[in-house]
Amino acid sequence: MVSMVNGSSAHRTVSDGRLMQRSLDDPRAYGAIFERHFDTLFGYAARRVGPQLAEEIVTETFTQAFDRRRAFDFDRDDAAPWLFGIAANLLRRHWRTERRRLAAYARSTERSASHPDEVPRTDVLAALDTLSGNEREALFLFAVADLSYEEIAVALAVPVGTVRSRLARGRERVRRVVGEGPLTRPSSSDGKESFNV
Amino acid sequence: MSDFDLVRELFPDRGADDGARQRVRAAVAAHAVRRPRRLTRRRLVPAVGTIVAAAAAAIATVALLGGTNATVSASAARVLHQASRAARNEPSVATLAPGQYLYTKSVDAYESTTGGTRRDGTTWEYSVLLPTTREIWLDRNDTGWLHETGGEPVWLSEHDRQTWIAHGRPDLGGGPSDTRLAGAPGAAGQMASLDLPSDPDALYATLKSEAEGNGNGTYQEMFTLVGDALRENYTTPAQRAALYDVAARLPGIELAGRTVDGAGRPALAVGMENGHDQARSVLLFDPTSYALLGEQTTALAGNSGGYPVGTVVGQATYLEQRIVDQVPASVVRAAKH
Numbered sequence: 001m002v003s004m005v006n007g008s009s010a011h012r013t014v015s016d017g018r019l020m021q022r023s024l025d026d027p028r029a030y031g032a033i034f035e036r037h038f039d040t041l042f043g044y045a046a047r048r049v050g051p052q053l054a055e056e057i058v059t060e061t062f063t064q065a066f067d068r069r070r071a072f073d074f075d076r077d078d079a080a081p082w083l084f085g086i087a088a089n090l091l092r093r094h095w096r097t098e099r100r101r102l103a104a105y106a107r108s109t110e111r112s113a114s115h116p117d118e119v120p121r122t123d124v125l126a127a128l129d130t131l132s133g134n135e136r137e138a139l140f141l142f143a144v145a146d147l148s149y150e151e152i153a154v155a156l157a158v159p160v161g162t163v164r165s166r167l168a169r170g171r172e173r174v175r176r177v178v179g180e181g182p183l184t185r186p187s188s189s190d191g192k193e194s195f196n197v
Numbered sequence: 198m199s200d201f202d203l204v205r206e207l208f209p210d211r212g213a214d215d216g217a218r219q220r221v222r223a224a225v226a227a228h229a230v231r232r233p234r235r236l237t238r239r240r241l242v243p244a245v246g247t248i249v250a251a252a253a254a255a256i257a258t259v260a261l262l263g264g265t266n267a268t269v270s271a272s273a274a275r276v277l278h279q280a281s282r283a284a285r286n287e288p289s290v291a292t293l294a295p296g297q298y299l300y301t302k303s304v305d306a307y308e309s310t311t312g313g314t315r316r317d318g319t320t321w322e323y324s325v326l327l328p329t330t331r332e333i334w335l336d337r338n339d340t341g342w343l344h345e346t347g348g349e350p351v352w353l354s355e356h357d358r359q360t361w362i363a364h365g366r367p368d369l370g371g372g373p374s375d376t377r378l379a380g381a382p383g384a385a386g387q388m389a390s391l392d393l394p395s396d397p398d399a400l401y402a403t404l405k406s407e408a409e410g411n412g413n414g415t416y417q418e419m420f421t422l423v424g425d426a427l428r429e430n431y432t433t434p435a436q437r438a439a440l441y442d443v444a445a446r447l448p449g450i451e452l453a454g455r456t457v458d459g460a461g462r463p464a465l466a467v468g469m470e471n472g473h474d475q476a477r478s479v480l481l482f483d484p485t486s487y488a489l490l491g492e493q494t495t496a497l498a499g500n501s502g503g504y505p506v507g508t509v510v511g512q513a514t515y516l517e518q519r520i521v522d523q524v525p526a527s528v529v530r531a532a533k534h
Contacts, residue, residue, distance in 0.1 A: 031222075031226070034221075034222060038218055038221065038222070039218075042217060047209065051214055051217060055217045055221060058217075059221045059225065062221065063224070063228040066229055102207055102208075105207070105209070121207060124204065125207065128204070128207075139201075140204070143202075143205045171200050171201070174203055
């Protein structure tokens, strides 16, 4: 087994781009990329499709990224958006599985819901159904993975304006369920930014 | 609650999973050492062996196919259909039984690049081909051992060699290596090729489904998947025939002409251009028997290294493949677990 360089240090002295470049010659350098980003990617994938399928998807994400690392922009400090983009492509294929999980979760939690005025999760799920795969991925990267517009643009390889329009469409569909309101990041994020679409 | 809170709360947080981290880490590490897909660069270890030396000589002296002589895909399809017929007519080979290993010996040479930034902010980089003799033993569970022995470096250009010298001739690699290969978690728990359909239509659909959405383009990725399946995996004659039939149907497939493989054997080259990397990847066939001899990647115009069109930037030469009952004890003893 190849031992990989441990990159879990709290202080990043070497950028992801530099590590990617170094890994072309020495694959062990890719280990640091793995250690830096595994938790975030696995957490995101597990929230969406459950831990078992997430393990497959994150494995595939990191192996595809390894095979395609030559195409990575070595000037970038952070590989996370690029890795999220690979994961998004893989997750997109599992929407039916993901939807079944979400539906089961929505039904189970609604049976025990104590607030009669709470928006039914099954309605939110129905709103997501009306979106295209591209729109859903942009929405999930924003609302669940906490990526910025610019990071989503890198992840999905589209202009920022496209991210903006995809998120606007996603928001519009969800808003039909919950009514009008200000567009903000989910309340549990760092709260540094708010966005208007 | 914002619109996006409603979406977010559909996805409850999951706790950390150390077991998953360890399993995924092992699989990614195994992939990094096991899957030299075309156009990837690998760190190889230098040491001299006769076969390796022959391969290096072939790389150095053969002026490879030009990038502009590709003919229409009908010619490529003819070669691939011939290869399919040859594979289908092979005498029945033994089945890979539980407890047995598929042993594959090849000589690989992939581009290895080292670079950095000087104090004045300018960058330096050198690339070299490092041929290595690669012996791999894999069982049906996709686990086994890998033994590699490096060869003499082949510089892609004099500029690369001079850059290396200017940086003090750093060691290009270590000694021979032995590696224990673990199966990939989350996979079916067996060698992926065992499940490949032997019907060309079904195989085409399977590979297309797997390739769709890939950043390299669906058909390019399908061609890569065909190469992956043929490389170090157990396939039946019918599966091999189907793989060639699928390749024959891929838009963009072309007959790139005649060349020689890494061992100096004459070969017909059939493959595809990969515009993303400005390179062409080809499979090499014996012009008479249509047996698969190896694979090669050559630079096209506009390649990032600025190499002459036709320069080999990666190749694998297949020398031997058979089913064995045991892995040499020396390899098992030396393997890093």
